[in-house]
Amino acid sequence: MINSCVFDLDGVIVDTAKYHFVAWRRLAAEFGYELTESQNEKLKGVGRRASLDLILKWAGVSLSESEKQAATDRKNEWYRALIAGMSPDEILEGVIPFLKDLKSRHIPFGLGSASSNAALILEKTGLADCFEVVIDGTKVTKGKPDPQTFLMAADAMGVAPSECIVFEDSQKGIEAAIRGGFWAIGIGEPAVLSGAHAVVPNFIGHNFETITALLPATAMS
Numbered sequence: 001m002i003n004s005c006v007f008d009l010d011g012v013i014v015d016t017a018k019y020h021f022v023a024w025r026r027l028a029a030e031f032g033y034e035l036t037e038s039q040n041e042k043l044k045g046v047g048r049r050a051s052l053d054l055i056l057k058w059a060g061v062s063l064s065e066s067e068k069q070a071a072t073d074r075k076n077e078w079y080r081a082l083i084a085g086m087s088p089d090e091i092l093e094g095v096i097p098f099l100k101d102l103k104s105r106h107i108p109f110g111l112g113s114a115s116s117n118a119a120l121i122l123e124k125t126g127l128a129d130c131f132e133v134v135i136d137g138t139k140v141t142k143g144k145p146d147p148q149t150f151l152m153a154a155d156a157m158g159v160a161p162s163e164c165i166v167f168e169d170s171q172k173g174i175e176a177a178i179r180g181g182f183w184a185i186g187i188g189e190p191a192v193l194s195g196a197h198a199v200v201p202n203f204i205g206h207n208f209e210t211i212t213a214l215l216p217a218t219a220m221s
Contacts (some may be wrong), residue, residue: 002183002212002219004128004159005102006150009113009136010032011044011205013188014090014125016083016115023079024055027071033059041192045170048072080117086124090197095205099130101207108132110153112166114143133157136203144172154182165211168196183219 022038028035052072055173056063063071102109102142110133111118113169118136122128133156135149142148147161149167154164166177169187174196177184185200186193193199198214212220 001221002163002165002215004107004154004157004164004167005109006112006153006164007109008045008119008122008168008170008173009111009115009133012167013092013095013127014121015043015092016086016121019082022082023075024051027052027075027079028055028059028100030071031056031059031061033061045068045114045172045176048076048116049139050146052102058200076117080120080191083117083121083124086121088126091127091200093124093131094206098206098208105208107208108157108159110134110157112153113120113148114140115150142192144170145179146207147173147176147182150177150180150182150189154180165215169193171195183215185214 017040020043021037024037024040024043033055034095035055041057043054043155044053045169049072054120061155099109109131110178113136115121116137118134122130122134133153134158135153141149150162154161159180164182165185166182167187168174168177171192171194174184174186174193178195182207184196185198186196187200187202201212
């Protein structure tokens with residue numbers, strides 16, 4: 001029976017994709033390449049280094065290891081400068097009521113994010129004390145679609161993957177949840193979240209009951 005939840009951060013709790021896009025596009029411009037919004041979508045749920053490798057591939061550019069490190073450091077500096085101005089107003093609509101519903105039902109929930117900047121984002125949006133467990137890019141050695149992030153979150157909460165819903169907005173995140181044995185709920189468009197057990201556009205109008213009702217009956221048995 002489902003008794004817990006794990007949330008991705010970017011694109012699920014807050015919308016930081018726009019800040020990533022600005023920073024990655026600025027870096028790509030250094031290589032003489034114009035990064036598109038559709039390409040930025042493919043970077044969702046992908047770690048910083050893997051994202052850089054994709055951009056370099058698209059741009060047809062080769063860098064040494066030291067140059068790659070310097071490039072990702074620059075991107076992260078620009079990104080952190082952007083998110084430093086975030087506020088609680090940037091929490092996605094429907095999220096706070098949904099989290100309050102979980103708390104009222106005494107359902108534990110944690111955060112499972114690839115971002116190494118999760119702590120800063122949570123602080124700026126007033127969510128630093130909201131999650132019982134926070135597993136982010138500073139605590140894992142394997143990025144999504146490896147399920148390590150979610151497995152560590154479930155372990156820290158003392159629940160089994162089969163008892164836990166993962167909320168994700170990226171294909172790699174959905175893959176990670178499925179590989180880990182979790183119930184996967186996609187946040188966004190079904191066309192880009194294949195494999196999820198169910199997909200909703202956002203949390204507006206939803207609570208724990210409406211979400212679990214989207215899953216097979218075995219999820220609550």
